[in-house]
Amino acid sequence: MIQINNISKNFGEVQAVRDINLEINDSELFGLIGPDGAGKSTLMRLMVTLFIPESGSISMNGRDTIKEYKEIRKHVGYMPGRFSLYQDLSVEENLAFYASVFGSTIEENYDLVKDVYEQIAPFRKRLAGRLSGGMKQKLALSCALIHRPEILVLDEPTTGVDAVSRKEFWEMLKKVQQNGITIVVSTPYMDEASLCDRVALMQKGEILQVDTPSQIIASFPKKLFAVKSSGHYQLLNNLKSSGSIYSVFPFGQYLHVTMKDDDFELNDLESLIQKQGHKNIEVHETKAGIEDVFMYLMQSS
Numbered sequence: 328m329i330q331i332n333n334i335s336k337n338f339g340e341v342q343a344v345r346d347i348n349l350e351i352n353d354s355e356l357f358g359l360i361g362p363d364g365a366g367k368s369t370l371m372r373l374m375v376t377l378f379i380p381e382s383g384s385i386s387m388n389g390r391d392t393i394k395e396y397k398e399i400r401k402h403v404g405y406m407p408g409r410f411s412l413y414q415d416l417s418v419e420e421n422l423a424f425y426a427s428v429f430g431s432t433i434e435e436n437y438d439l440v441k442d443v444y445e446q447i448a449p450f451r452k453r454l455a456g457r458l459s460g461g462m463k464q465k466l467a468l469s470c471a472l473i474h475r476p477e478i479l480v481l482d483e484p485t486t487g488v489d490a491v492s493r494k495e496f497w498e499m500l501k502k503v504q505q506n507g508i509t510i511v512v513s514t515p516y517m518d519e520a521s522l523c524d525r526v527a528l529m530q531k532g533e534i535l536q537v538d539t540p541s542q543i544i545a546s547f548p549k550k551l552f553a554v555k556s557s558g559h560y561q562l563l564n565n566l567k568s569s570g571s572i573y574s575v576f577p578f579g580q581y582l583h584v585t586m587k588d589d590d591f592e593l594n595d596l597e598s599l600i601q602k603q604g605h606k607n608i609e610v611h612e613t614k615a616g617i618e619d620v621f622m623y624l625m626q627s628s
């Protein structure tokens with residue numbers, strides 16, 4: 328179990344992580360979701376003993392990140408956003424190197440990395456620097472797993488990776504989880520939130536909400552409308568400046584809109600848009616997703 332108690336971390340004036348409390352259960356696949364600068368990386372670096380907090384404490388499976396940092400490093404796998412691979416070593420050499428750092432060999436824990444590593448094994452002699460983004464992520468995951476960690480911490484593993492590789496990567500994570508490993512993964516992609524057991528929505532160093540993806544979606548408190556017209560950008564600006572709108576943001580080819588007044592109906596919104604002079608209007612009620620909850624919480628915080 329990971330227990331985070333009142334943890335804060337500053338960089339000069341910037342409060343990167345502000346008084347966060349959080350518990351992550353054994354064998355859980357836990358997501359930290361939030362935009363750039365929300366504090367996800369900083370919180371993860373605190374967990375893996377790379378930063379010392381201003382205040383508060385973190386216990387990783389009963390070990391304190393300050394007093395027992397050496398022990399934690401033996402039992403935690405960490406995949407940073409960038410630079411975890413040696414670009415001028417081959418695929419095989421990278422994996423062997425990471426195993427040797429922990430006094431282990433590729434053979435010793437091969438069963439754990441097998442599913443992931445087999446996908447890149449045909450390229451075992453290729454330099455890591457010459458792999459595609461998706462293959463680099465697979466190699467980095469293999470390297471983070473090769474010492475059989477109890478806890479795996481992955482910082483934005485799918486950022487900049489193509490959609491197919493992203494899907495494959497999450498399937499691999501599910502398999503890793505089945506080995507009893509606790510996984511903490513950060514992502515700026517809201518669609519990946521639904522693949523986690525629970526997620527924390529983070530913004531400006533704080534956690535706005537922690538729950539299962541379905542509970543987070545169920546907590547959305549407003550009627551949500553999807554709206555479009557021929558002038559997308561103009562419609563966005565008009566709605567933003569309208570006094571009746573609580574929130575509006577682009578969502579694919581639509582705008583997602585909530586109203587200040589909960590009694591506001593579809594027809595009311597339609598006539599409001601008509602009065603603004605828009606053409607080819609389409610308005611319908613729609614179901615909220617995690618992104619809608621996030622936007623709502625950001626608006627109200």
Ligand SMILES: Nc1ncnc2c1ncn2[C@@H]1O[C@H](COP(=O)(O)OP(=O)(O)OP(=O)(O)O)[C@@H](O)[C@H]1O
Pocket residue numbers: 338341342343361362363364365366367368369370
């Ligand atoms: N080493 C550092 N020195 C100074 N400021 C930092 C440092 N690391 C992070 N910050 C600042 O702390 C805040 C939180 O950054 P952090 O990297 O934790 O966010 P994030 O959610 O992981 O986003 P990103 O995807 O951009 O890394 C940001 O304002 C960032 O500029």
